[in-house]
Amino acid sequence: MSMMGNSAGTNVLGEGASEEKGEHARLASFVGAMAISDLVKSTLGPKGMDKILVSMGQGNHVTVTNDGATILKSIYVDNAAARVLVDISKAQDDEVGDGTTSVVVFAGELLRQAEQLVNQKVHPMTIIQGFREACTVAKAALEAEAIDNAGNDEAFRADLLNIARTTLSSKILTHDKDHFAKLAVEAVMRLKGSGNLEMIQLIQKAGGSLKDSFLDEGFILDKKFNVGHPKRIENAKILLANTPMDTDKIKIYGARVRVDSMSKVGEIEAAEKQKMANKCEKIASHGANLFINRQLIYNYPEQVLMSRGVTSIEHADFDGIERLALVTGGDICSTFDDPGGSKLGTCDLVQEIMIGEDKLIKFSGVAKGEACTIVLRGASSHVLGEAERSLHDALCVLQSTVKDSRILPGGGCPEMVMARAVDELAAKTPGKRSLAMEGFAKALRMIPTIICENAGLDSSEIVSQLRACHADAAVRSNMGVDIITGETGDMVKNGITECFRVKQQILLSGTEAAEMIIRVDDIIKCAPRQREE
């Protein structure tokens, strides 16, 4: 590496900018990435710990979480390589919803191995090539290891339950994981493969205990009926709208009211009122008995509607209206001139229910049975926040499994299988690439090692036992780390399974991110933009 440096001291960059080259750059990026990986490492696995995040903004809002993506999203990172890892964790969250910690830890371990190889004077490009070949082999091994129960409904449902339980076991919900796994599976099964997670609504209500959380078929809207309206409507015909019901302004540009006497103000006021009355009249003529608007409804229109026997709910937000449209099958209207043309939503029963102290509106017997609502109960908003994140992870994983029904045994078993395949490849490969492959296999084995360490087990002992279990390629073994007994155990028998897609994504994105960081030999930081105070 030529390290002549800026010998003449000519600074071509702007003031405040810095440039790191060669070894320094590589060191900076490796160290940064490993620091991030170490940060989230302790949250991995069923005995992983949580982190408290205190926001810098007003009120020092506190979040307690175990979710890798949430932790990384909330911390401010300056190191460029660390940013790459934060980014992959976010992408993992968007794509499959789970495995956000594992992907970062895996990439970090790969870089740790790469650093050692670079110190042994292996060219970074050679390392990358080795990693790539190892990744291909590992992917093939992963595919071979997968179990597919798509044909068998009952087995598939059991798989889903196991996966949900495995995902939840590392989260705050672990004590009630059976309960929540059932909730999650039921919710996802209702979607009937459509995979539209929007149909599942999660509502947090403080109070009660986590066990009191329940799944409600139908839809719950976190709103109240307007005062004085009936609290229960059977066979509801629902008109969904997005229209101003406060002051329906004239939108023609430049229009303003300018009058020369008080009496005229009164007249115009009356005309305005009349306009609103007409609108209400039109709305009523749709034949609906429930009117739900995205925007506010003022007292006057509400009263007019009431007198026509139409109950109204105001200020349901965008999501609420869209979901309602989805589940009740009605159109979202903004004009009301054609009563026949707009489709009304239907629902067997709309009623106000109480959860804890709060009143909510429940729509049951909706046209599309796919939607459902999970109401989360818990001691505090922090618990609920974390519960929602955990459940969201579980739902995402289940959805991925519904799309691609292949599953894998958990507890570090697939990692051991992949590591064996990579080791075999390394033994056959001539050249320095094989060193990189060995490193790749070591990084894979670090995942069960960390799971053990987090659980306070003798990691070296257990991982070496696992290695022995998986040594023979011809014999299929489902052995993995059994945290409960603290020994190795058959993962399939213990019902610890994971989703194939998540694991595959971890392998691919982790390798990709590591590769990106290894390729770097120069970091140029521009002068930070001057912020105006």
Place this chain on the structure above:
Amino acid sequence: MSLAFDEFGRPFIIIKEQGAKTRVRGIEAQKANIQAAKSVARTLRSSLGPKGMDKILQSGDGEITITNDGATILQEMEVEHQIGKLLVELSQSQDYEIGDGTTGVVVLAGSLLEQAEVLLDRGIHPLRIAEGYEMAAKVAVAELSRVSEKFEFSPDDIEPLVRTCMTTLSSKIVNRCKREMAEICVQAVMAVADLERKDVNLDLIKVEGKVGGKLEDTVLVNGIILDKDISHPQMDKEIKDAKIAILTCPFEPPKPKTKHKIDIDTVEKYEELRAQEEKYFKDMVKQCKDSGATLVICQWGFDDEANHMLMHEKLPAIRWVGGVELELIAIATGGRIVPRFQELAPEKLGTAGLVKEVAFGTTKDRMIVIEDCAASKAVTVFVRGGNKMMIDETKRSLHDAICVARNLVRSNAIVYGGGSAEIACGIAVEEAADRVPGVEQYAMRAFAEALDAVPTALAENSGLPPIETVAKVKSAQLKTKNPHLGVDCKETGTDDMKTQGVFETLIGKQQQMLLATQVVKLILKIDDVITAGRYD
């Protein structure tokens, strides 16, 4: 700082705020400039070639770019130094003109300046050096044409093109699936190429990206992709045989540009205005419907009421579509951009075989795909990848590869890569130097030396002993008279780039030499640098 004196010996101020300005002149200025240019070139040097490394660039706002593309590195590193800026522009003009070889051109310029420095120390006048370089560049360009070969391909046989694109992509992070990517690029170029006029309109190729999935999921869409969604959640998400109205007027009451006020002072006026407003919306939607459109694409927003009426009329609509995309849609679908509702007519509508909204991942990201356009020429490469940086870098790499394919369609002459062309030129220039009388011959020899920088850097980046490797290749070229021998970066066992199938376009290489020589001449001619003091 030189000062002038009047007849009484008092100093004279010639330049305004002279004290605040710094000034470097003479040989010192040249040396300082060369130093700056070299330090920029040195940054890029390690990115050259198939085993070149990447750079992380952190912008002032903390945004991170990871790239291997010379033009992007220079652009993002915010060079302050005036000479450094010249090099940034140099790589950009190579980017605009050719689209590839942006790193090579800067490395070459840096090396030319390094050689010039030695000559300056020997007391050769900068302009004589510049002249010598100019003569050498002429020889080199002629030599390039001589060693170039015609490259045969046809629309049915795109394999040679794919292989050229693979050479370009092999130095980038996407080289894991360079074969797939190269095929996508070539197909994209062939789809829009006008083979008779030998031209490719790159505006018709759009490269879009979305985070998620794998690199292998990248596809070529025979149409256009918009990062938008259908305006109303309940409109149809899939429209077959769409007739598209392309509008640049909002679905809102008109806003005349002249300032005006409408005073409402009686109830009648209020009623009238209200009726007027209602009519506006009805007319707008009716005009769209009457023209026979089945899809409305609009540059502006919709009022809630208009949106509902469109839904009611079963007219799906897309709002807030950018100007560039709108034009592209118009070209692709054969429609006309209509600025007023009144001007809508059936013949102004564009047609597309299929328009659909697609969703990605667990988030609510949606995109609109317009396929099988009537006047179908536009294509979109849709890039998927693990994270945003990966996608950005892939987009840049694809851009380079697409440019290479376009250059080949324009002119199908190629030279071989791996530094073989530079070595061949170096040999030719050295021969020519011996026949030149005068000081210029030293400059020409220096030029030949400088050309070695590219193969040297290639060898160095690939972990080969640089000097030894280049010397070996050079002597082999002289001995066998085979100009296709280069540096074997990928350790395939042969030095013959023709067998390895590594080549670049002739115009790209020629452009590199000409542009680098020009900039070097420009820098050598500067003998005085006056920097204005910071304005207080």
